[in-house]
Structure formats: C-alpha cells, structure tokens
Amino acid sequence: MSEPLTIIGSYISPYVRKVLVFLELKGIDYRIDPIPPFVGNDTFSQLSPLRRIPVMRDGDLLLNDSSVICQYLEDRHPQVSLYPVDIADRARARWLEEYADVALGDAIAGKLFYQLGIKPHLFGEKTNDAMVQQARDIDLPAALDYLETHLPTDDFIFGELSIADIGIASFFRMAGFVRYTIDAERWPRCAGLVARTLALPVFAKLATFEDRALRTPVSEQRAVLAAMGAPLTDTTCGGAPPRRGVIVID
Amino acid sequence: MSEPLTIIGSYISPYVRKVLVFLELKGIDYRIDPIPPFVGNDTFSQLSPLRRIPVMRDGDLLLNDSSVICQYLEDRHPQVSLYPVDIADRARARWLEEYADVALGDAIAGKLFYQLGIKPHLFGEKTNDAMVQQARDIDLPAALDYLETHLPTDDFIFGELSIADIGIASFFRMAGFVRYTIDAERWPRCAGLVARTLALPVFAKLATFEDRALRTPVSEQRAVLAAMGAPLTDTTCGGAPPRRGVIVID
Secondary structure, eight states, X not given: OOOOEEEESOTTOHHHHHHHHHHHHHTOOEEEEOOOTXXXXXXXXXXXXXXXXXXXXXXXXXXXXXXXXXXXXXXXXXXXXXXXXXXXXHHHHHHHHHHIIIIXXXXXXXXXXXXXXXXXXXXXXXXXXXXXXHIIIIIHHHHHHHHHTTSOSSSBTBBBOXXXXXXXXXXXXXXXXXXXXXXXXXXXXXXXXXXXXXTSHHHHHHHHHHHHHHTSOGGGHHHHHHHTTOOBOSSOOBOOOSOOOOSOOO | OOOOEEEESOTTOHHXXXXXXXXXXXXXXXXXXXXXTTOBOHHHHHHOTTOOSOEEEETTEEEEOXXXXXXXXXXXXXXXXXXXXXXXXXXXXXXXXXXXXXXXXXXXXXIIIIIIIIIIIIXXXXXXXXXXXXXIIIIHHHHHHHHHTTSOSSSBTBBXXXXXXXXXXXXXXXXXXXXXXXXXXXOHHHHHHHHHHHTSHHHHHHHHHHHHHHXXXXXXXXXXXXXXXXXXXXXXXXXXXXXXXXXXXX
C-alpha cells in the first residue's frame, strides 16, 4: 500500500478548498495538515518557497499552487473529469479559474477576509476600513460585472461542473465567512452559479470542517477537527499561532 | 482561410516572450500588436480585465494569462510538444513555470526592470534604489537558491526543452535588459540553463525585435518593427505613451 496523498493547508483557504473538492469528487484517498493561515514553520517554508497553501505530496512528487495541483489531479485521475472536453472551453475554464485566483483572491482573500477576519481576530490588529470599502464598493463590483457576462443563467458554466465553477464558488464561500453575499438583483448569474455550486454535497461536507475551524481557537483546531472525523496527517508543519483568537464569533 | 492567431503585448515582456516562443516552435502563423507596457487603451481594458499582457485571440476564442495561453497552444497544436510526457514531470514543469511567473516576475519585472527601465525612461520618475537593492540582494538570490536545487548540470530540466526552461529563461532575458546577469560561480546550474535556452535560434530571432523595441521611442515602435519584418497586426489597442523615452541607452 502506498501512502495516501497529503495536503498542507487550512480548510479556510479558497485555494485549498478547490483542491479538496477535486480530491473528494475524484474519490482520491488523502490526509490533510490543516495549518492555520500565516503560521507555517521552517519545514513549511522549505516545502512552499512562496509560503503559500496548498502544498501537495503524492509519493515522491511535491507540488505547490492550487491550479497546478488541480491539473495534476486531473491528469493522474481523469475520472471524474473536472475540465471541459472541448479544447477552447478547457482554455476558457482555466482562464476563469485564473481570473478568480487573481481578482477574487485579491478582493476577497487579500482584502475583505484579511481585514475583517485575520487582522482583528488572529493578529489583534485594527481593520483597515478603506481596504474593506475598496473591496466591497470597487473591486468586487468590477469582478462581478466581468463574470456576469461570462456565466450562464442556469446550469454550470460549461454544462458539466468544472474547475471554473469550483474556483469561483470557493472564493465566494470565503466571502460568506465575513458576511458578504452577492447582490442577486444586480448580478443574478453570479449569485445563481455560486448558490448552485455551494449547494453540492461536496461543498456541504467541507463546510462542516470550515465552520468549525472558523469558530475554534487556532491551537485547538487539530484536536477538534480530528474528533469530527477530518482525515488529518499524523504530523504538522504549522507553527505557533500569534493569538488564541477565533475568526468568526456568532 | 481563417484569420491568423493574434497576440497583444510587448516584445519586452517575459510573459509575452513565453507565448511567442511557443508559437514559433510550434510553427503557428500569428500576428502581434506589440503595445508598449502600461499604455493599453479602452479596447485593451475590455480584452484584458486584469490589464495584463499577453492577450490571445484565435478565431472566436479570446484568452488571457500566459500560462493558460501556452497550455491552450499545447492542447491545440501538440506538435512540437513543450510539456513533459510523464504526468509527474508535467506537473513539476507547470510548477516551475508558475514559480518563475511569481518569484522572478516580482523580482525582475516588478522591481528590477520597472525601477531601472520603465520608471526613469517611460514615466520620467525617479528609480527607487531600495527596491532595486531588494531585488538584487534578497529576492533574486533566494529565487536562484531555490531554482539551483531543481535544475540539472547539463541539458534542459526534463531532457527535452519544455515550458519550464522557456519560462525561467524568458525572465532572465528581461533581467539582461537592465544589465543583470546570473553569477555563474554561485549558481552554475541556473546560469548554464539560462545560457543554453537563450542560445536557441527561437530566442535569438525574437531578441532582434526586443533589442530594437528597447532602443526605439514608443511612438515609433510599430513603424520600426514593421520595417524589420515583425508580423504586425493592422490595428492596435495601444494608447498614447506617457513619454517619448527609450528604455535602454547604449
């Protein structure tokens, strides 16, 4: 028996979520080291030269970058396929994934969630309200305007579920952690696509771990997630958390 | 006869260079709209929502992002193949390309070339010496240390030339525009790989256009490149240049 594939990275991260959705839908056995954001130790720095999550290990292969990992999983485990068959559509799907990684990554992960979640709760620092406003009033409306012209009124973007739907929805799941929801009157296609995708059983399964991680102090997360049945690794490369804070307080 | 494939983006850009090397090596007919950096007009903004180059149009398909475009060209024109056949090596090659796009992109395009080339010559602004020093003394040594452990002493990274060699070499070609060369005693594998790759006829062919673009005022570049035989588009989505400056003065 070979060792199961390993993922390093928090359940909270939209980049990790994309990869976990792939693993779940493709039925690949895996373990996760759910290190909280920004607390990787020296081993983590060696495994991830850009200090980003997720990191994947599959036997001898160590990989970084969620897009590269998803494409590897597709190449290695082509069933269930999560990229369109048509070559032009496949390229469009990869571009929409990249657009989400950059534009939604900056607005939602880099500004909204970082300012409203990570800074006050994990670092004990003051939220920069101007950054939150920039994300809510300028960056996200621009991204939603762009996406709205590329999404269908119903169904997934390329008919079957693909990396494009999974990528976009993964970021808006994080936006929900800090109470941001898409205005369905202004962007009905975006709101519809995200709702349809997040309603899938795979997102619902991961959501139970995400919700708990958000409400558990960093130092207790491994124990709590293990007790819930999360498939944890035996060892961790998470470092000491800066504070005991939880990110969401109901 | 269908229209030839079109690329929008400057010969100076390492992201554009990757795509042009693909087109040349795969023998694909193309036209280029070589808009200078940072001067796209409103049409450009519509074609490139992140305002990045290159942009590709192939019939009805409009694509952004050099990594997505290169993978599309590989899927559509699998001969000459520029990705490793082995699935794990293919993933490693994509990761090295991504690492170059981010780490070398930030150090070389974002700091070194921007501060020493674009700012003083195109914008008439003062170079930020601290940023140059950060790139030369901290960022690039860290990136070269990492790459050195992943490169062979001879040959290309995966035997045959691939996206990984092309990506890495494309950035160090730009570093050369502002007189940065890799210290071959400290990083012999990096220096060797870049030298071997840039010596290929395809890089030499593109270099003639790059060298001229660097030494020609922005407003005269289309005419000069056309006279040299560059395969230009009929129309441009380049905007008005901020200054008449040339980037390299011999």
